[in-house]
Amino acid sequence: MKFLLDTKHLWILLALLVLGGVAAWEARSWMVPDTYGDLMGRYGPYRAAALEQIAARPSVIIADSVCHECHQDVEEERTDSKHATVRCIHCHGLARKHVAQAQAAAKSPDATIAPAQEWDGDPLTKIDLYITQDRATCLVCHEENVGMPEWFQKINVEEHLDDQGAEEPDSKETCFECHGGHDTAP
């Protein structure tokens, strides 16, 4: 009895520590989302279910095959070009509204299709549909930089324009003196 009385404050402290621990554990399991660090920590500090959830989202990118349904001429132009696999969105925008409008117009004569706009120079632009001959659209893929694979067809812009004898090397549209947007072969 004397022992218990003498150590009373220690028991209280111990009880508080245990309570605090339980409360912290409860709070943790309440705040940390399900599947966090799942698969025996294979994903580390990461919510395992996030991957499946992201994969299940509908794609915002429309397949080129959808564009081909109405733009067969472009499909043909690109068939034998090395650009056959370069997707339309790289040079024309996501075109989601455009496809919706064009599909509506195919059904109803009253529906209109908005014309393509000028590009604003932003690769992640919000413009739905544009046509541009700005070299910046080409150079995101073709401008030589460290780390590009040996086999990829890249250019040192200044040297290339000089070697090929571009008439207006300073113009934004200079690439189109010699290359097309669809069939790019010089």
Ligand code: HEC
């Ligand atoms: C349901 C048919 C349809 C689909 C699908 C479609 N388009 Fe179109 N598109 C049209 C029509 C019709 C026009 C306007 C007439 C024209 O200029 O050819 C047009 C115009 C365009 C223009 C502007 C042409 C200009 O001279 O102003 C571009 C660029 C374009 N489409 C790209 C695309 C891309 C990229 C896709 C796929 C993401 C696509 N289209 C899907 C029917 C379609």
Ligand code: HEC
């Ligand atoms: C590498 C860039 C690039 C890609 C990829 C590309 N285009 Fe184009 N497109 C252009 C350019 C540039 C023009 C303007 C005409 C020109 O200068 O050749 C154009 C013009 C057009 C036009 C206007 C009419 C015409 O034929 O000139 C349509 C429609 C079109 N593109 C549809 C498409 C579709 C559909 C795809 C995918 C199947 C596509 N484009 C892929 C660069 C591209």
Ligand code: HEC
């Ligand atoms: C999304 C990336 C991408 C964009 C944007 C792009 N290209 Fe290409 N380009 C490619 C790929 C991929 C190849 C094929 C490379 C290979 O097979 O070695 C290619 C090949 C080429 C070739 C070689 C053609 C041949 O027959 O040897 C030329 C020229 C070219 N592109 C010009 C352009 C021009 C001009 C533009 C802008 C209108 C452009 N590219 C935009 C990816 C791109």
Ligand code: HEC
């Ligand atoms: C005055 C004409 C001319 C202009 C302007 C021009 N090119 Fe070319 N380009 C050519 C010719 C010709 C070839 C083929 C050269 C060869 O095979 O050696 C070529 C080849 C290429 C290739 C393939 C290189 C390789 O390694 O096979 C790419 C990519 C390319 N050009 C992109 C562009 C881009 C992007 C622009 C604009 C910044 C541009 N070109 C401007 C004439 C031109």
